Amino acid sequence: MKLWKSWVIASKDFSVFRKKKSIIYSVIIIPLLMSIILPFIISSSGLKSGSITIGEFTALLNAFSFFFVILAASLTTVIASYSLLGEKVEKSIEPLLATPTTDEEILLGKSFAAFLPPIASIYVGLVIFMVLIDKLTYSSLGYFYYPNWNIAIIILLVAPLAAILSVELGVILSSRVNDVRAAQQLGQLVIIPFFGIYILGEIGYISLGINSMLLISAMLLVIDVILFYISTITFRREEIITKWK
Amino acid sequence: MIDVENLTKKFDDVTAVDGVTFHVDEGEVFGFLGPNGAGKTTTVRMLSCLISKTSGDARIAGYDIDNTADSLKIRKIIGLVPDNVGLYEELSAYKNLDFYGKLYECNKTQRKENIEHFLRMLGLWDKRDVAAGAFSKGMKQKIAIARALIHEPKILFLDEPTVNLDPESSKMVREFILELKKENKTIFLNTHNLDEAQKICDKIGILNTKLMATGSPKELEESVWGSKTVIQLEQVNEMILDALDKLSLNSIINDDNKLTIDVVNPEKENPAIVAAIVRAGGHVQYVTELSPTLEDVYLKFVR
Ligand SMILES: Nc1ncnc2c1ncn2[C@@H]1O[C@H](COP(=O)(O)OP(=O)(O)OP(=O)(O)O)[C@@H](O)[C@H]1O
Ligand SMILES: [Mg+2]
Numbered sequence: 001m002k003l004w005k006s007w008v009i010a011s012k013d014f015s016v017f018r019k020k021k022s023i024i025y026s027v028i029i030i031p032l033l034m035s036i037i038l039p040f041i042i043s044s045s046g047l048k049s050g051s052i053t054i055g056e057f058t059a060l061l062n063a064f065s066f067f068f069v070i071l072a073a074s075l076t077t078v079i080a081s082y083s084l085l086g087e088k089v090e091k092s093i094e095p096l097l098a099t100p101t102t103d104e105e106i107l108l109g110k111s112f113a114a115f116l117p118p119i120a121s122i123y124v125g126l127v128i129f130m131v132l133i134d135k136l137t138y139s140s141l142g143y144f145y146y147p148n149w150n151i152a153i154i155i156l157l158v159a160p161l162a163a164i165l166s167v168e169l170g171v172i173l174s175s176r177v178n179d180v181r182a183a184q185q186l187g188q189l190v191i192i193p194f195f196g197i198y199i200l201g202e203i204g205y206i207s208l209g210i211n212s213m214l215l216i217s218a219m220l221l222v223i224d225v226i227l228f229y230i231s232t233i234t235f236r237r238e239e240i241i242t243k244w245k
Numbered sequence: 246m247i248d249v250e251n252l253t254k255k256f257d258d259v260t261a262v263d264g265v266t267f268h269v270d271e272g273e274v275f276g277f278l279g280p281n282g283a284g285k286t287t288t289v290r291m292l293s294c295l296i297s298k299t300s301g302d303a304r305i306a307g308y309d310i311d312n313t314a315d316s317l318k319i320r321k322i323i324g325l326v327p328d329n330v331g332l333y334e335e336l337s338a339y340k341n342l343d344f345y346g347k348l349y350e351c352n353k354t355q356r357k358e359n360i361e362h363f364l365r366m367l368g369l370w371d372k373r374d375v376a377a378g379a380f381s382k383g384m385k386q387k388i389a390i391a392r393a394l395i396h397e398p399k400i401l402f403l404d405e406p407t408v409n410l411d412p413e414s415s416k417m418v419r420e421f422i423l424e425l426k427k428e429n430k431t432i433f434l435n436t437h438n439l440d441e442a443q444k445i446c447d448k449i450g451i452l453n454t455k456l457m458a459t460g461s462p463k464e465l466e467e468s469v470w471g472s473k474t475v476i477q478l479e480q481v482n483e484m485i486l487d488a489l490d491k492l493s494l495n496s497i498i499n500d501d502n503k504l505t506i507d508v509v510n511p512e513k514e515n516p517a518i519v520a521a522i523v524r525a526g527g528h529v530q531y532v533t534e535l536s537p538t539l540e541d542v543y544l545k546f547v548r
Pocket of ligand 2: 285286287328404
């Protein structure tokens with residue numbers, strides 16, 4: 001396994017993404033908007049006026065930070081389907097497979113390409129989010145709410161694991177679907193369970209605290225491992241050349 | 246250089262390539278001729294280690310296509326121009342080639358020199374920074390050829406490289422292939438253009454799932470029938486036909502005072518035929534040789 005080859009493939013994809021306005025918009029603008037809009041919703045939520053309690057307030061914040069997990073899952077499917085289906089639609093996968101590069105190196109390169117831009121953008125968004133929240137709430141709380149363990153688990157475990165899930169789903173979808181749009185729309189279904197968790201957290205049915213985050217991470221890890229096996233089976237040169245139509 | 250023995254590929258219940266055997270020597274241009282669905286692309290894909298064989302054997306420069314370690318070595322020494330060019334349309338011609346240069350493990354100088362060399366050779370150096378999506382089909386095909394050559398492979402596989410090209414671009418691609426032959430590259434060319442095969446191939450294989458015939462264009466032509474002599478007379482009459490009958494020739498066709506005669510040994514038989522006609526009072530206007538074309542060969546094997 002030559003990691004540098006995967007990196008060459010990922011870098012090529014980054015150059016292609018740079019020419020695609022829709023990708024730049026969705027990957028950069030959406031997390032940025034979230035990181036600004038969410039803190040202002042919170043600041044107008046009435047913590048200062050005392051109409052909600054600190055407990056309600058932290059539940060709200062935890063739910064909002066989970067929003068970035070949804071973004072990680074959703075943005076990554078957009079990029080993953082583009083990165084793989086783009087090769088399929090433009091028929092560039094055949095000359096690519098003809099180079100002395102292994103299937104694993106190509107799959108890893110494609111995964112880097114789909115994983116890194118959304119996760120980087122979400123990290124930047126999360127930093128802005130944390131700074132704004134701290135600025136807006138320090139006077140009422142008397143301490144800096146962020147960073148805390150909850151968001152650390154989101155940054156280090158939940159968001160990356162959710163993005164990996166989307167990459168793998170993108171790989172599997174690309175082998176079955178022929179159209180970038182269709183794959184992106186199907187891929188968006190991945191956010192349904194995450195959205196469900198978010199809603200349950202928002203209405204206070206479950207807590208989105210540290211324990212739930214660890215539990216969600218563990219579940220994601222199991223799903224990721226299973227999907228990894230399925231995706232490596234679909235990503236074999238013979239399959240790609242003969243079945244990806 | 247390319248040794249194929251009984252190579253077979255089945256897709257579920259469809260046999261795409263059936264027990265094909267042939268050899269291509271170093272520096273040879275081998276043309277694979279066949280109708281749509283004959284298995285040309287499938288063969289090239291097996292030989293370039295993109296799909297696996299079902300049975301049989303194939304070696305490229307001694308490496309086994311069925312061995313995983315060998316397959317990487319094979320892919321390093323071959324170049325492939327697939328039937329779909331598959332360029333990255335958003336990237337410039339230069340970036341497309343540079344990307345492949347990296348994957349083929351060429352160092353920086355090698356990439357720089359070879360990209361410039363081939364783009365100049367193909368007349369596209371001035372357009373190196375233009376996005377590939379903006380190129381015409383012919384230009385894209387040329388870039389695809391340059392892409393397959395970036396790592397200076399010993400063997401080049403081309404899958405219908407002139408399909409969709411105008412006559413001038415086709416000619417340029419053909420001349421380019423002959424140029425590569427001078428550099429002693431082994432070239433495997435899939436085509437259904439008979440004229441093209443005749444012009445540039447040293448050896449031709451006619452494929453229709455099975456390999457129907459192989460040989461040089463000349464050998465193949467001669468294998469269809471011997472030779473025919475065509476004699477144009479002012480007037481054909483019974484006396485002339487009677488005289489020819491006595492020579493016990495295989496077949497004589499008379500069409501508008503033009504006699505087409507099957508001959509086994511034209512150098513010996515032609516003088517006797519002409520002498521007989523003259524003695525019978527015929528006026529000979531033209532005597533020509535009619536030889537089978539590659540088209541006759543192709544149609545004989547493919548129909
Ligand atoms: N992925 C596949 N799955 C099933 N059958 C296939 C597949 N690829 C090719 N075939 C079948 O194999 C046979 C040979 O196809 P192939 O593409 O090799 O022909 P070809 O000589 O390249 O034709 P063309 O001149 O049209 O390019 C055809 O009958 C085709 O339907
Ligand atoms: Mg073909």
